[in-house]
Amino acid sequence: MLRVAVVGSGPSGLYTAQSLVQREPGVLVDVLDRLPCPYGLVRYGVAPDHEKIKSLQNTLRPVLEHDRVRFLGGVRVGSGGVPTTRLRELYHAVVYCVGAAADRHLGVPGEELPGSWSATEFVSWYSAHPDAADDGFLRGVRSAVVVGVGNVAVDVARILARRAAELRPTDMPQAALTALAASGVDEIHVVGRRGPSQARFTTKELRELGGLPDTEAVVEEAELALDPAYGDPSRLAAAQRRNVEVLRDWATAPSRGARRRIRLRFFLRPVELLDVDGRVGAVRFERTAPDAHGGVTGTGRYRDVEAQLVLRSVGYRGVPLEGLPFDRARGTVPHLAGRVLRDGAVAPGEYVAGWIKRGPTGVIGTNRPCAKETATSLLEDAPVLARRELPGEPLGLLRAAGAEPVGWAGWLAIERAEAELGASLGRGVVKLPDWAALRTAVGPAGAGAEEPSAGSGER
Ligand SMILES: Cc1cc2nc3c(=O)[nH]c(=O)nc-3n(C[C@H](O)[C@H](O)[C@H](O)COP(=O)(O)OP(=O)(O)OC[C@H]3O[C@@H](n4cnc5c(N)ncnc54)[C@H](O)[C@@H]3O)c2cc1C
Ligand SMILES: NC(=O)c1ccc[n+]([C@@H]2O[C@H](COP(=O)([O-])OP(=O)(O)OC[C@H]3O[C@@H](n4cnc5c(N)ncnc54)[C@H](OP(=O)(O)O)[C@@H]3O)[C@@H](O)[C@H]2O)c1
Incomplete structure (x- = not known):
């Protein structure tokens, strides 16, 4: 099996994960996000009164419920989190889909x-x-x-x-x-x-x-x-x-x-x-x-x-991720069809998609062909990448690197808490406002971190 880490659970990350698992049965994808909540700017950017576009979250959800995809929220990559060099060791390939947050x-x-x-x-x-x-x-x-x-x-x-x-x-x-x-x-x-x-x-x-x-x-x-x-x-x-x-x-x-x-x-x-x-x-x-x-x-x-x-x-503008090359003028990571370029040469096993690849323009749908191009490059490289023996199951090793992943069950607990908060206020679903509320909803042990995704129990 080819193990891939997708960093960022916004549209580009989820379209990348979708493209990989749909096209190649031998791929396992971990989707990491620094937040315990998935969907990137669809959750935290699209205006709340645009309910139809907001509901794209429901369209993206099955990607995270796929039995070869696992959501690992609350995992920051780069400065103050899991170093990119360590991530690169734990997976055959890493796709950075971190957006352009600044x-x-x-x-x-x-x-x-x-x-x-x-x-x-x-x-x-x-x-x-x-x-x-x-x-x-x-x-x-x-x-x-x-x-x-x-x-x-x-x-x-x-x-x-x-x-x-x-x-x-x-x-x-x-x-x-x-x-x-x-x-x-x-x-x-x-x-x-x-x-x-x-x-x-x-x-x-x-x-x-x-x-x-x-x-x-x-x-x-x-x-x-x-x-x-x-x-x-x-x-x-x-x-x-x-x-x-x-x-x-x-x-x-x-x-x-x-x-x-x-x-x-x-x-x-x-x-x-x-x-x-x-x-x-x-x-x-x-x-x-x-x-x-x-x-x-x-x-x-x-x-x-x-x-x-x-x-x-x-x-908006992209933010450099420690350990990844960065084009300061464009605010993006240099790439060739999604393959990260270091000093002009392809860096094996490192990829980008979405706003950090193209710059901060384009609607949600623009990220789909962008992600597909990256997934195509990755799958072309897969036979070589898969030859490398990995040090073990990434979850335990991520924890050893200091990460405390919030699994899919943790996210479901947040969803339940948001429905309950809304009901208590006489409204529909109402978002939890801060880190403390999110952590309380997930629970002290990081609910579901032992069983991090919907369908990955057998892994
Ligand atoms: C305010 C706003 C409103 C918008 N409204 C619409 C709209 O109505 N309709 C539309 O079609 N498009 C809209 N867009 C555009 C759309 O949101 C973007 O095209 C899309 O979100 C870009 O996807 P992305 O995956 O590249 O980045 P993002 O959606 O930003 O996802 C990046 C993800 O990476 C995670 N991440 C970042 N750094 C790290 C790290 N170091 N470690 C781990 N995880 C990390 C973030 O938490 C985030 O979840 C809007 C954009 C903005 C800014
Ligand atoms: N409903 C939706 O579909 C939706 C909603 C939100 C966002 N999005 C998408 O998300 C992306 C980002 O949107 P955005 O609005 O942040 O960016 P944008 O579309 O690039 O617009 C930026 C605006 O800022 C102006 N600007 C830049 N520098 C300036 C300066 N120094 N002084 C004054 N004005 C300046 C630009 O003017 P100039 O042209 O003169 O540079 C432009 O009008 C876009 O692709 C957008 O379509 C989509």
């Missing part, structure tokens, strides 16, 4: 002021990521600025605008629900440094902003008109044209006088976050103009937008 920075003065957060921090809070802090994001906030015009920016703007009645049926943690229900935010500015035809959000997600109760989407036609393609949308690809059409409809629609406004702004580049009484009070933007090459130039004209909350939603 946020990018704006690099402008005032970025670190209280009240300025990365969208990652805000998303983690309302998604109950156990590393998230409850830092009073919404306290005293009337006006919020979201910097960036990608789908994450749209997600956080929509969550800020949602009413309690719409959030209550979701699995959002109770503290975030309470804070959002009490929120006084009524102005939400979503700001792009380039034009509407270069915005990264998709039309379906954009359109949703126009259908929120008590909220209207507001666009200034003068800002749209700065875009050379506005007057001639036939120059645009279909997706961009649809975005521009939606924005034009909003720009020309009469105001409904709704309680909240989501203002979509363009050609404004953040240059400074302004300090008011020791915390952010406004964002200073420079008006930009198209440079005829798809970029923008500054115009030297500035305007300040009031904001007690600033969410920087300018993309």
